Structures are given as structure tokens and as C-alpha cells.
Amino acid sequence: MHHAAGFIQDLAVIMALAGVVTVLFHRFKQPVVLGYIVAGVIIGPHTPPFELISNEETISTLGELGVVFLLFSLGLEFSLKKLFRVGATALVAAFVEIVVMLGIGYGIGHAFGWSAMDSLFLGAMLAISSTTIIVKALDELKLKRERFAQLIFGILIVEDILAIAMIALLSGIAGSGSVDTAAVLITLAKLALFMTVSLVVGVLVVPRLLDYVARFNSQEMLLIAVLGLCFGFCLLVIKLDYSVALGAFLIGAIIAESRQLHAIERLIEPVRDMFSAIFFVTIGLMLDPTVLGRYAVPILVISVAVIVGKIVSCSVSAFVSGQDARTSMRVGMGLAQIGEFSFIIAALGLSLKVTSDFLYPIAVAVSALTTLTTPYLIRGADPFTRRLAAAMPPWLAGLFGAYTNWVQSLGKGGDASIVLGMVRRIVLQVAINLAIVAAIFIVISYFAAPLERLLSPWLDTVRARQAVLWGGALVMAMPFLVAVYRKVKSLSLLLAEVSVQPAFTGRFTAQIRRTLAELIPAAAMFGVFVLVAALSGAILPPTDLLIAVLLAAAILLTLAWRWFVRLHARLQIALNETLDRGDDRLGH
């Protein structure tokens, strides 16, 4: 028991002080997160007279666990259904906000003469608002159920995804040292592929597994199974060189589709609260207060930039996408702060050794300032809107009102929007099936060497082994390829119907439509073949064998077409069931 006394002592100091601080900050109605950071500063090595922590490394390791659990429960609160429903406003506002804040951050960094990498990370740090702080602020102001709050949550969901992508991108850029457009696109494509496949496979497998576990009716077992899933998936993600944050978030989003979500949230909350407290304290530990004094000007400038930039970008984009002025202003003011993601990004820069040391304390200080202003801004949104309206010339206010009405009327469109909805659904399904096909070929090429070794006793030429592997991958991918073909075909029928109008083509209408409906799927499948061939580099057999394999596949297809269709339909039904079940649950 004695060799760990140092560590337990460190933890004891942290938890004891965190306990005092949480009571004090609650008492004086300040955000507890700030309290934890202050506790960290007090304990930390930069403030005399005490150096209370003997083994900072172990503690900051525990803090990392805080990030895992924070993102995991963010994932639990996230839901695929919710994502499909967030709507245009959330997409537009989140995207505009991130681009604008990236630009502002980069510009400010540049203006202060910081390095390009520092400026880039600064931009990334300012881009994402803080879910934790917004949820707590809206909770305390009792506004969580209002419409604008739902909009804010939608924006936060989109931001979270983009943030995860940004973390992956920044790691890539920091590694190569430069922004290579092609590399960025490949990174994003790989990321999208990985996320799609994990989500589809995860939603098919994990909720069923948890249903099984829940049958034993043991809280302990459910918790350990969930933690096992969470950390097991993180392990996979680490092996694929993505960040743990991504893994924790994704597996959280997958588990969110399980029927046991409520029980799981109740079990995970204490663990998350404990580790996130440690995480925020470790942020304080790293904070050198003298740096704050030295960088007072940048801190103030950046804080003002965060508040003004976020209010303007979010309000304007919410307004442009059809929200009324009052809601838009509330959304903008609610999002005007930075938080946990900024710390994660700042820590990423430090651990990759590409950013300067001062960036971290600046992020913390700006987050502290903007966190303090958030409740006042939310409360001040309505008076501000009224004043703005009063100060506006009447014709301008009228124009704005007319715009809002016009945009809102657009959303309620007739036939066109129904067709658009159908097209969108088909495209999404094609994309998901293609992602799975791609994943199958990528995984098999990745494990080509051990698999070929496995085959070598039976097949003595490399060519033969490649043919077998590639053929195997093709068979596994077949249900999804069949599905892609069928979806593309129905899409092209639809498009042919809509685009080829008898008024122009006269008596050839039917023929042209039929030709289009045949040609488009054929062209699409050729495109798919090229894609698959490109992805399966290591196992692509030489042309003669390739043709032989394709012929065999064609024969298999004609024989078992209906079986493939049925298999795919069953998978899709299972997926939809899980998602709908989650939906029912939210309805309660």
C-alpha cells in the first residue's frame, strides 16, 4: 500500500481542494469549471509557496481519462437521429462560425507575429463553443426547453463532429508541417469512411450486445461492459492513429442508440464527474499566472474577438437561414464562449510540440473570461435585440421581417422538396453502402500479408493468392454492391422521370428515360469498380485473373441475386429498428 502513497496523496490534495472549491463556487453562483481551474493553479508548481503535487505526470494521465469520459458522455447525449434532424440552420451556423473563427484566430495570431502553427491552433481553439458551459448556463437560467436552446444544441452537435474532424486534421498538419490540400482531402475521406463504418457496424452490434448484458440485471456488469466497449474501441482507434477523443465520442454515439441509455448515463456520470474534475484541475496545474500578466493584451483582444465574432457569425447565419431576429440573437449570444475543446486542442498542440507554451494559458484565460460573460450575454440577448430593432430605420426592419417570412415559406415547398428529400435519402444510402464496400477492401488489403501467409500452404503463386483474397473481399462486399446498384437504379429512374420532359423529347421520351435509367447505373458501377481497384492495391490480381474472378462473381450474382437482396434488406431493417427504438425512447 505504501509505494503508491505519493500518488494517492496527490489525488487526495486535488480531490479535497476540488471539494472545497465546488462548494464555494456553487455558493457564489460561479461556474464550477472555473473553480477547478483555480484549484489547479493554487496546487500547481507555478504559485508559491506550495508545490503540493509530487508526481504531476500520473495526475495529468488521470486528467486524460477526464477527456475520454467527457467526450464519451458527449457522445451519449448525441444521437444519430438528432443529427439527421438538426436541419439547415444548425449546419449553416456551425459551419460559418467555425470558418469565421478559424479566420479571426489565424488573423489575430498573425497580427501578433506568432508562428503559422500557433496561429492555426489559435484559430482552431476559438472555433468550437463549449457544450459543458452552455448546458450548465441554460440549466441555471431554466431556458433548456426553449426553441433557441434546441437550435443551440443542434449547432453544438454539428460543431462536435467538425471539431473531431479538426483534431484529426490538425494532427495530420502538425505531422507533415504544412497544409497539403490533397493530404487534407484524403485525411477527411478516410475519417469519414472510418466514422461511417464504425457507426453502421456499431449500431448493428453494440445495442444488441448491451441488451444481452442488461438481461443479467447487474449494474456492475453493465458498467464494466460499457467501459470495456468504450476503452476497447479507443484501443482500436489508437491503433489506427486517430485520437482517443474521436474514439470515445464515436462509441458514445453508438451506445446512445441502446435501450439502456438512461441506466448507462446514470452509471457513467459519477465516473465522468470525477475524472473531468481532475482534468480541469490539471488544466490549472499547467497554468502559469505570470504568463497571464505578460499576455494580458492578447488575452483581452482574443476574448473580445471570441465574443463579438461568435455573436455576429452565429446570429447572422441563423438569421440568413430563416430564424427570426430574436431567436438568432439568442443563439449567437449563447454560443459566445470557448471551453473544453479549446483545452483539448491546446493540449494537442503542446503534446505534438508544434505550438508555443503561451498558447495554453491564453486558451484557459480566454475560456475563463468568456465563461463568466456567457450567462449575462444570454440574459442580455432579448433587450439587445429590442434596442437594435428600435435603433433601426423602419424600412430596414420591415425588409428583415419579409426575408424571414420568405425563407420560412421556402422550407414548406411542394413536389420539388419531396423529390429532393427522396434524392437525399438515396444518396445517403448509397454513400453508406459504398463506405462499407470500401472498408471491406481496405481492411483486407491492410491484412494482406498475414492472410497470404495463411493461404500459402494451398496456393503457391502470389497471383493465385491475390485472386482468392480479392475474390473473397468481392463476395463479402456483394450484398452492399447489389444494394448500391439497386439504389442508383431507382435514383436514375427518378431523375429520368423528372428531367426528361415529354415537352422536349416528344415520342422518344420513354426510350430516352429507359436508356438513362440503364446507362447511369452501369456508369456508376464502373466508377465503383475503379474505386475498389484503387483501394485494393496490394491484393488486386493481374488482369487475366481479375477477369476470371469478375466472371465468377457475375455467375454468383445471377444465381444468388435475390439472396443478397434479402440479406441486405435484413441488415437495413435491423439498423433502422435500432435507430427508431432510440427515437421512441426520446419521445417519452
Add this chain to the structure above:
Amino acid sequence: MHHAAGFIQDLAVIMALAGVVTVLFHRFKQPVVLGYIVAGVIIGPHTPPFELISNEETISTLGELGVVFLLFSLGLEFSLKKLFRVGATALVAAFVEIVVMLGIGYGIGHAFGWSAMDSLFLGAMLAISSTTIIVKALDELKLKRERFAQLIFGILIVEDILAIAMIALLSGIAGSGSVDTAAVLITLAKLALFMTVSLVVGVLVVPRLLDYVARFNSQEMLLIAVLGLCFGFCLLVIKLDYSVALGAFLIGAIIAESRQLHAIERLIEPVRDMFSAIFFVTIGLMLDPTVLGRYAVPILVISVAVIVGKIVSCSVSAFVSGQDARTSMRVGMGLAQIGEFSFIIAALGLSLKVTSDFLYPIAVAVSALTTLTTPYLIRGADPFTRRLAAAMPPWLAGLFGAYTNWVQSLGKGGDASIVLGMVRRIVLQVAINLAIVAAIFIVISYFAAPLERLLSPWLDTVRARQAVLWGGALVMAMPFLVAVYRKVKSLSLLLAEVSVQPAFTGRFTAQIRRTLAELIPAAAMFGVFVLVAALSGAILPPTDLLIAVLLAAAILLTLAWRWFVRLHARLQIALNETLDRGDDRLGH
């Protein structure tokens, strides 16, 4: 995020495997604790082909946290009221079991030619039964509400306290290398003093603090406050050179008196389950399976000794203290295993570097074997009792039945047992008050140097400073001294009434009684003065000043006697209120 990847990877391996194992062991109805240990062995460094853990130290540090949380929730389930109520059977059975098993363990170690320290630790490892395993077994067999189960829990409570004392003692003996009776007694006295004072002060302060925290209605805040209290108290305990286990258990027992107990248990459970899983996995990590083969004979001998020794010692002592044969046998068979405390004691021996390496795997193996047999033994208790009764000559069975009736009739005694109850209560109150008095003088002598430095600007001789410090301690202790005097006085009145019978003393009865009732308290207070003088070595002023201080105290006493009485009464009421409240809660 990347520097901690190694650690998170380790944790991921552990949690993922623990997740699989918990499902498998539940499925096949085996104790999950065993599963965790097996998972640890698989991951561990002793089993080829994988060495899956890169940083064993950090993981075993996390495992230590498992011990903290295990003992903390053991403390939460413990309650002072329950302790006062466990009754004679629990006290006798626990004490007999521990002494017998210590003896058997030491004897076995000696017989195998192991060192005295190894044999002593073996005895200690065999002494305590496993609360975790018993609770789980009774739960699964749906016997938790039966009378014998309540008896078993009573025995476990007494065992837990004795185990905590044993851990403190073993640390002492391992440090000095020999069993010094005086040192042992001093260690035990200090331990009892520390426990009494912590419990009294804790029960007065902590539940009120948690009531205040609970008013904010935030789960996170309550959790962090509880963790802060837990670790803060552990910090104090570490500083006093006691084990973290003791601290966690004590603060748990204190928090158990709070009105928020249920909410706290719900919050702590997931944290405990996570860390105790890690703890049990780390036990497996340390286990070298080849050692098991090499020590197969001792393992079998010790397992049989644990089962037979515990069944016989517990059954017989339960029977002797008045339980019927069937209940006694059930109690004995329920307690026939070892568990988490054995691992803690084995780990203690290893970390103090006084035991051999093979003791740890033996403890784990014996625990595994006896854990597996526990459910069968509990189920087999009744058939076994029936067979035993059938095989017994009728006159013997009759004798046993008569004995049980006789002992049970004793408990329902008249006046004598009422007087005994009163005496017991008064003695307990005197002991608690004396403990607080002693603690005041010890704490002030401990901080004599800094306190004297604080006084030096005003008082320039050492004598004067000592007089002031000692006088101050005396004033602080006065309410408790007054209480001791009053309790001893009422005790001596009671004793005089009972022991001095008019039949013997005739017309002097009243006088003798009055003399006794005056003399005993005076003698007792002189004894208290000697005790206090001995405890306050560093601050005891020279005789002339001492007399002056005592005179001043006497004047203060005559002036403020009633105020001291009232102050003490108020403290006692507050204490009883907290304890009774806990009692009401359990009644629901």
C-alpha cells in the same frame, strides 16, 4: 493526448478484457471477482505469448484506488448503530474465528518451515472472511433477509474493525521486526484513540456539511464533495502513518451517518465498481501461474484449513453463544472463505518487504478455491446439520437443545441485565469523553513547537508559554472533563446502591454509600490527571506553575460549571440526533 497513449492503452486492454470476462462469468454463474483475476493472469507478464501491459506501475497505482473505494463503500454500509446492536454472538464468533485462524495459519506456515513473518502474515490472511463474496453469494441464493444472514453481517462488521486493527498492527510489527507486547498495546491504544476521536468529531461535522452541500441539489457537487472528504481524510491518515485502508473505511463509516447516504451510495458505486475491477485485475497481474503448480500442496492444505477451521470455529462459537444448531452451521458455512482483505494483507507484506513472494499467489489461489466452494457450502448447511443430528446419540442432541434454551433464557434476564446495560452505557460515554480529552492534549503537545513560536512575542520564558498552552488545552478539554466527572459520579452512585446492601452494613449503609459515591469520582479524576500529565509531556509546565494553572482552572470551573455542562449536553444531543436519524433511515 499522445504522451498518455501508453497508459490509456493499458487501461483499455484491462477494461476491454474485464468487460468480456464479466459477461462470460455471469453467463456461467461464476463469481465475477474470479473472472477479473483470470483476466489479470491472461494480460499479465507471467503468461506467454503476450505482455499486454506496458506500464504496470501506473495500473497497480489505479488498483490501489480500488482498495480505497472498496473500503470506503464497506464503511458506507457499516453503521455505528448497527455496530452497537450486533450483539454477543457476533463479537464472540468474530473474535474466536480470528484467533483460531491466526493460530492455524501460523501453525501451517511453521509446519512448512516458512519464516515467522511469513507464517504471521499467512495467519492474518486466513483470519478475515470476504464481505464481497458473502454478500454476492447470499444475494444470488436469495437468502439475504434470513436471520442467519443478519448474524453473518454482524460478524463481518466486527471482523472488519479487527481487520483494520490487524493491518495497523502488522505494519507496526513488520517495522520493528518483533512482537513487543507493550508496543502492541500502545499501537492499539493509539489506534482506538484515533478512531474514537475521528468518529465523534466526524459524526458531529460531516453529516451537517453534506446536508449543506445537498441543498444545492447537484449530483456532481455532492460526488466531488464526498470524494474530497474521502481523500482529504485519507491524506490526514497518511500523515499520521496509518494505512489508507483505515482512512477510507473510517470516513465511509462517518458519511454513513449522513441523511444523503442513499444518494451517495448510488454515486460512489460506479466509481467503486470500475476501480475494484482494476484492483482485482492487478491481483491477477501479479499472479505467476507456475508458482501455483510449485505450491500446489500448501494451497490445498491451506484451503482445507480455511474451510474446516472457519466452519468449526464460527459454528461452535455461534452455538456456544446461544444460537440453535441449524443457524450456527449456516453461519459457519457462510463464512468459510477468504477474499479482498487477504489480498490487501498480502500486498501489505510485499510492499513492506517482510514476506516472501510466494505468499501472494497462495492467497489468491486459496481465495479462488474457497470462493468457488462458498455457494455449495451455504446450500449444504441444512442437509449437513440434519445428518449430523441423525448420526448423534439422542441424549447428546437433547443436551445440546437444553444448552441452547438455557443460554437464550439468560439473555432475557431481569434487573441485573438492566443495571449491566446502564453500566455499559456509562462506561462507553466515559471512554469517549476521555478519548477526546486525550486527543486535545496530544494534538496540542504535537504542535507545541510552532505554537510556542507563535506565543514567543508575548511570553519570553519557556515556562510561561508551557503554562499558557497547557492551560489552554485544559480549558478546551473542560467540558469533556466535567462530563467524565458527572458520569463517573452517577456510575459510583449506581454501584454504591447495588453493591452496598443494608443486610451487611446496617445503619451505616447511607453513609458508606455516600462516601463511596464521593471517593470513586475523586480517585477517578486523579487518575485522569495523571493520564493527562503523561500525555502532555512537551507542554507540561513545572510544578509551581502547574499548581497555579490548576487553581485558575478550579476557579473557572466553579464559575462556569453550568455553562460547561450545557455545552457538553448540546454536543451530545447533536451527536445522538445524527445517529438516530441514521437509524430512522434504516428503519424505512
